[in-house]
Amino acid sequence: MNYLPLFLDLKSKNVLIVGAGEVAFNKIRLLLRAKAKVNVIARELCSEVKCLLKQKKIKWISREFNSIYLNKIFLVIAATNNLKLNEYVFKSCNDRHLLVNVVDDKSKCSFIFPSIIDRSPIIIALSSGGTAPVLLRFLREKIESILPMKLGDVAKISGKWRNVIKKHFNNLLERRRFWEKLFKSLFVEHVLNGNKEKATEILKKTMNQDSFLRGEIILVGAGPGDSGLLTLRGLQILQQADVVLYDCLVSQDILDLIRRDAKRIYVGKRAGLKSITQDKIIKLLIFLARQGKKVVRLKGGDPFIFGRGGEEIEAAKNAGIDFQVIPGITSAIGIAAYTGIPLTHRKYAQGVIFITGHKCKNGLLNNFSILCDPSYTLVVYMATLHAVEISQKLIMHGRLKSTPIAIVGKGTTVNQKVIIGRLDEIKKMINFSITPSLLIIGEVVLLHKKLKWFHTSNIFNDIYNKSSIVKFI
Numbered sequence: 001m002n003y004l005p006l007f008l009d010l011k012s013k014n015v016l017i018v019g020a021g022e023v024a025f026n027k028i029r030l031l032l033r034a035k036a037k038v039n040v041i042a043r044e045l046c047s048e049v050k051c052l053l054k055q056k057k058i059k060w061i062s063r064e065f066n067s068i069y070l071n072k073i074f075l076v077i078a079a080t081n082n083l084k085l086n087e088y089v090f091k092s093c094n095d096r097h098l099l100v101n102v103v104d105d106k107s108k109c110s111f112i113f114p115s116i117i118d119r120s121p122i123i124i125a126l127s128s129g130g131t132a133p134v135l136l137r138f139l140r141e142k143i144e145s146i147l148p149m150k151l152g153d154v155a156k157i158s159g160k161w162r163n164v165i166k167k168h169f170n171n172l173l174e175r176r177r178f179w180e181k182l183f184k185s186l187f188v189e190h191v192l193n194g195n196k197e198k199a200t201e202i203l204k205k206t207m208n209q210d211s212f213l214r215g216e217i218i219l220v221g222a223g224p225g226d227s228g229l230l231t232l233r234g235l236q237i238l239q240q241a242d243v244v245l246y247d248c249l250v251s252q253d254i255l256d257l258i259r260r261d262a263k264r265i266y267v268g269k270r271a272g273l274k275s276i277t278q279d280k281i282i283k284l285l286i287f288l289a290r291q292g293k294k295v296v297r298l299k300g301g302d303p304f305i306f307g308r309g310g311e312e313i314e315a316a317k318n319a320g321i322d323f324q325v326i327p328g329i330t331s332a333i334g335i336a337a338y339t340g341i342p343l344t345h346r347k348y349a350q351g352v353i354f355i356t357g358h359k360c361k362n363g364l365l366n367n368f369s370i371l372c373d374p375s376y377t378l379v380v381y382m383a384t385l386h387a388v389e390i391s392q393k394l395i396m397h398g399r400l401k402s403t404p405i406a407i408v409g410k411g412t413t414v415n416q417k418v419i420i421g422r423l424d425e426i427k428k429m430i431n432f433s434i435t436p437s438l439l440i441i442g443e444v445v446l447l448h449k450k451l452k453w454f455h456t457s458n459i460f461n462d463i464y465n466k467s468s469i470v471k472f473i
Contacts (some may be wrong), residue, residue, distance in 0.1 A: 001130045003112065010036035011375030014072055018065050018089050019079035023103055025052075027077050028111070031396075032057055040071070041065050041078075045419025067092040074109070075099035095429040106130045106197060115140045119152040121159070154191045161203060173213055173242065173292055182206050193320065213292025217285050217316045220296055221305040221328015222246075226338075226412040227253035231330050237326055238262075240295035245285065249436055256459065258298075278308060282315045289321045298343075304328035306356045306381045330354075332379040335411030337437050339418050348443035349377040357385035357439075366390075372399040374443065383407060383439030384430050391426045394441070399423060404445035409434035412454075 015031050019022050028049065031038050045053060045060065052058045062069060065085060070076065071157040076098055078089040093100035102108035114125035115136050124143065128136045158179070169175040188247040190199035220237050223229035229357040238244070238254075241262045248268025258264065265284070273342035281297075288295045302327060303309030316323040332354055336343050336359060343352040353376050355366055372394050373380055378388060384407075387427035397399055398417065409417045421429045423441065 003127060005114070005125060005127070007123065007125070010034040010074065012037060012286065013074040014039060014304070015067060016041065016073045016076045017079065018042070018076070018085070019158065021079065021081075022046055022373045024077070024079035026050050026112075027079060027103070028052065028058060030116075036074075039069075041069060061086055065089060067096075068099060069117075070096055073098060075101075077101050077103065078108075079103040089186065100137075101110055117143055117147065119147055119149070119155075119157050122152050129326060137243050148192050149350055150194070153196075154188055155192060156205075157196065157199065158182075165207065166377035168201075168207055171213065176242075177213065178197075178206065181209075189213055189442075214322060214325070214417065215289030216322045217289050217295050218294065218296050218324045219307075219309045219313060219325060220298050220326045221307075222250045222254050222298055222300050223332070224330040224331040224334035224338075224412045225249075225251050226334070227251060227257065229256055229412060231326065231328065234326050234328065237296060237324075238298070240294055241296040243288050244296045244298050245281065246298040247300050248457045250298055254298075256344040271280070278311065280406060282312055285312060286315065286319045286321060289316070290319075291390060299328070300331065301334075302328045305330040305332075306358075317468055324405075331411065331438055332440075335408050335416075336379070336440060337447055338412045338416060338454040339440075341440055341444050342450050342451070343377045343379065343440075343444060343471070345444050345447070348446070350375045352377040352379060354381065355388070356380070357382040366393075368393050368397040372397040374399065374403070377440065377444050380439035380441070382461040383437045384433060387430060387439055388427050391423050395423060403441060404443060405429075406440045406445045406448060407433045407437050408435040408440065416454065418448065418452075420445065 003420070010031065011034070015036045015038055015039045015128065017028055017031075017038060020280050023046045024040075024042070025046060025453075028038050028040070032052075040058055041062045041064070042049075042060070043063045049058070053060055065088070070092060076089065076093050078086045078100070080086060086102045086105065086108065089102055090102050093108070096281050099111050100109065100253055101113065102113055112127060112130060114127040117124040117140060124147075125142075126136055126140055139408055153309070163401075164180060166173060185202055185206060187199050187206070190196070190202065191373050218237055218241075220234045221231070222234070222382055223231075235257055238258045241259060243263045243265065244258050245267045246264045248266075255264070258286040267276050267281050285297060287294055289357070297303070297309075297312060299307045299309065301307060304327070308326065313325065332343065332352075342350065353371060355371070355378065357380050372416050378394075380387065401422065403423040405421055405423050405426060407416075407419045407429050415434075417434055
């Protein structure tokens with residue numbers, strides 16, 4: 001984040017504009033909407049600025065800039081064609097630690113003007129940091145089109161009732177649940193249609209409904225890594241959460257989508273490292289939900305594919321706690337797509353099998369007579385743990401040593417790395433892999449070179465050049 005977005009209260013504050021041309025006029029008009037006291041320094045005023053002066057909406061304090069005019073000024077805008085003057089204004093403001101913006105000169109700005117969507121009192125500000133103004137204009141048009149013009153009235157009515165609601169509901173969580181319920185009701189539609197009396201009736205009715213806080217546990221699949229693969233429902237839940245317990249496989253981009261004031265608790269588990277146990281995670285989920293909180297368990301991939309989601313939901317059910325499951329794109333499907341390896345294909349694979357590199361508890365063992373069937377693609381999660389042992393057993397039960405394989409590390413992210421080889425080369429390949437990684441075994445791997453589309457820093461090491469399988473790379 002190159003700029004910290006802030007909303008400034010300029011009401012009755014002195015602002016200085018150096019320049020009075022068309023560009024300066026546009027800035028002045030914006031400042032007047034914010035109820036600032038606008039002071040102008042310029043040799044001449046354009047016709048629009050002259051009109052504002054006649055209406056006594058601005059003050060023309062001087063024809064020449066002097067640093068003495070910076071006294072008692074909150075912020076400064078320089079909008080002239082005189083580069084030396086702009087430089088002098090910028091330096092003078094910096095010396096006094098004043099906010100300054102030299103129009104069209106990013107290097108001489110301690111703040112920049114965003115693109116604004118005004119639904120007062122709701123204000124949405126967009127910025128590209130000066131890098132892509134056309135893209136910004138496009139985004140603004142999109143957002144403008146979906147936000148009703150009377151959306152500000154919803155905020156105004158809510159603001160009038162805010163203190164009443166605060167007295168009625170002593171608990172912060174109760175107040176939050178009230179507002180969430182209200183804004184999902186017909187209250188909003190009535191306000192937008194101009195029927196404020198009916199909207200107020202719904203508000204009062206909602207306020208007097210049972211406000212008992214009932215906790216909930218929601219499992220959310222974050223997908224394989226790319227934040228763009230998070231589902232819309234998953235995003236909505238992250239914006240409603242009171243607490244989020246997240247794994248080490250959840251990317252920072254997805255964590256940034258969590259509601260800002262929600263509490264985040266890291267409960268990641270990595271092989272070979274000291275970490276919180278699954279039993280403790282379950283106890284924490286139940287403890288937080290019994291406090292009436294909306295608790296989100298955020299997992300990489302899909303909660304029900306090697307994510308222990310079934311265990312957590314079973315515990316919630318036994319504890320009498322409400323729960324939901326928001327599925328995610330499981331790693332095998334997402335990563336295979338981003339590497340151009342279709343897991344099924346009429347010419348190569350009639351089915352796909354998912355297994356985990358972890359050894360199963362309770363004496364459960366993989367049936368290698370099934371796993372070695374070449375008509376099935378085999379995908380191994382947490383691949384590096386027992387990959388060598390798995391490959392040996394596959395070969396022992398009849399899978400060809402020359403079977404194509406791919407080890408994909410940090411799949412679907414900009415750091416995705418793909419190593420292609422053969423089943424009997426897996427021990428050497430692991431030395432060049434990165435974690436977390438996924439292992440894909442089967443003839444479909446041959447399609448990678450032809451169908452790959454996601455451009456990253458793929459690794460194809462020289463040690464495979466002699467392999468008959470990897471000559472196509």
